[in-house]
Every structure is written in structure tokens, then in C-alpha cells.
Amino acid sequence: MRHEPSICSLRSAAKRPAKGQLFRSPRCMSGLFKGSAIAAARPPRSYRLSRRYEAKASEGRSHLKHALLQIDGFAPDIQQVRESVISGDFTTEIGPDGAIYTGISKHEVQHWFDLIAQAIEHPVVPRLSFFRMNVAGELPHSWVHSDEICARFAGIVYLNLPEQCRGGTAFWRHTGLHIDEMPSIEQMRAGGGNPDWFCTMMNREWKDLTFWEQVGFVGMKFNRFITYPTSRFHSRYPFEGFGATPADARLVWTCFYDLA
Ligand SMILES: [Fe+2]
Numbered sequence: 718m719r720h721e722p723s724i725c726s727l728r729s730a731a732k733r734p735a736k737g738q739l740f741r742s743p744r745c746m747s748g749l750f751k752g753s754a755i756a757a758a759r760p761p762r763s764y765r766l767s768r769r770y771e772a773k774a775s776e777g778r779s780h781l782k783h784a785l786l787q788i789d790g791f792a793p794d795i796q797q798v799r800e801s802v803i804s805g806d807f808t809t810e811i812g813p814d815g816a817i818y819t820g821i822s823k824h825e826v827q828h829w830f831d832l833i834a835q836a837i838e839h840p841v842v843p844r845l846s847f848f849r850m851n852v853a854g855e856l857p858h859s860w861v862h863s864d865e866i867c868a869r870f871a872g873i874v875y876l877n878l879p880e881q882c883r884g885g886t887a888f889w890r891h892t893g894l895h896i897d898e899m900p901s902i903e904q905m906r907a908g909g910g911n912p913d914w915f916c917t918m919m920n921r922e923w924k925d926l927t928f929w930e931q932v933g934f935v936g937m938k939f940n941r942f943i944t945y946p947t948s949r950f951h952s953r954y955p956f957e958g959f960g961a962t963p964a965d966a967r968l969v970w971t972c973f974y975d976l977a
Contacts, residue, residue, distance in 0.1 A: 820850030840977035851958025887954035
């Protein structure tokens with residue numbers, strides 16, 4: 718099953734990551750907002766997802782296109798996996814956009830995609846996955862962003878121990894356009910818009926948090942899995958990492974997949 722290309726992914730669709738490849742897309746995890754001043758200006762908000770998202774999620778797996786699905790107690794082997802990851806190697810990768818990505822672990826948990834398939838009750842096609850460690854003082858290349866060029870769906874497993882957990886994943890709406898996901902080219906044209914203008918405008922405005930309203934938030938919890946369409950505007954939140962070592966830093970498994 719393929720999804721419609723979004724406006725800003727069209728030109729670089731050929732750079733979509735192949736299975737098992739890291740950091741092939743300049744949009745995927747590309748740098749968007751930088752600077753701690755904006756992050757500090759907005760304290761973490763921990764309200765539940767909006768009713769809209771909860772309603773969509775409750776409508777059933779067939780509506781996953783718009784849903785945010787949360788599964789607690791996701792992986793039976795998470796403790797062993799965590800130990801393997803934090804005792805293993807973390808590398809620094811250079812993305813195709815030239816940005817440096819620290820704290821990458823390529824520890825293999827391909828079987829977790831089987832757990833995802835069970836959770837969503839649909840076969841999946843893995844596209845990309847890795848563990849990511851973010852230490853205190855580190856800000857992401859991506860603040861509010863979408864990842865639709867990586868695959869149709871994203872997933873996150875939180876690996877921090879209960880006493881370490883803070884923050885989580887936030888979802889955002891553009892305050893001027895009143896949209897919470899990247900529209901497809903077809904949707905843009907149907908609305909009379911110009912894809913080139915839209916792409917230019919978005920690339921400028923998602924660098925300014927004043928254009929974004931936080932509309933949802935999922936708190937970090939050990940062994941919690943969430944999955945959502947990559948077209949959704951999202952970010953880790955707070956933006957800054959925490960801890961100083963693999964044993965106490967922010968640690969998540971990030972994955973991207975399509976539906977078979
Ligand atoms: Fe992302």
C-alpha cells in the first residue's frame with residue numbers, strides 16, 4: 718500500500734530510505750529549529766491527546782491513517798534490549814543534509830516489527846529503525862516536523878526506566894493554516910494552493926514556534942510504544958535531552974514502516 722506523496726517530499730522521493738538504511742533523507746530528521754531560547758519559553762504541557770485523536774484511535778485499526786495508537790508493555794524483552802543497547806556502541810552519523818546525529822545505536826530488534834504488526838493487526842514493511850540517545854543540553858535538529866518521506870508510519874518505544882522518565886512526544890498544529898499534518902500534493906491543489914509556495918512557506922515557519930500550537934502530548938513511559946502517521950507534525954518534548962550517559966540519558970527506539 719502506498720500513500721500520496723506530500724508536497725515537500727515530492728522532489729526528494731527518490732531519496733527515501735531503503736530497508737535497513739539510516740539517514741537517507743534530508744527531510745527525515747533534518748534540522749528545523751535551533752536555539753534553546755524558544756524551548757525555554759514554552760514549559761512542557763502534559764495534557765492528554767485531543768478528543769479528536771482519541772476518537773480516531775478508538776474507531777479501530779482500519780483508521781490508523783489518522784490515529785495515534787499507544788501500547789503499554791510493548792516488548793517482553795525490553796529489559797534485555799535496554800541492557801544490550803546501553804552497554805553497546807553509540808555512533809555519530811552524518812546525514813545526507815550534512816547534519817551530525819549523535820547517540821545512534823544500531824542494535825538489532827527486527828522482531829519488534831512483528832510486535833507492531835500484532836499491535837495494529839496488520840502486516841508491516843519495516844523501512845528504518847535505530848535507537849537514539851539524547852543527553853542533557855542536546856537539542857534536536859528537528860523540532861516540529863513531519864517524517865512522511867521515511868515511510869507512512871512512525872513508531873517510538875520509550876526505554877528510560879520509570880524514575881528517569883520525563884517529557885515525551887508532542888503533536889502540533891500550525892496556527893495559521895489550522896492543519897496538524899502535512900497535506901498531500903493532491904490535497905493542496907484541491908484547495909487551490911501552489912505546492913512550491915506552500916513548501917517554501919512551511920520550511921520557513923516551522924522554524925518559528927510561534928506558528929505552532931501543541932495539540933497533543935504522550936508522556937514517556939518505560940516500554941510504551943506509540944505509532945502515528947509520519948505526516949503528523951510532531952516532536953520530542955521538551956526538545957532538550959537529559960542525562961549524561963547511556964544509562965541515564967533519554968533513550969528511545971525510533972522506527973518507520975509501511976503497511977504491507
Ligand atoms: Fe520525527
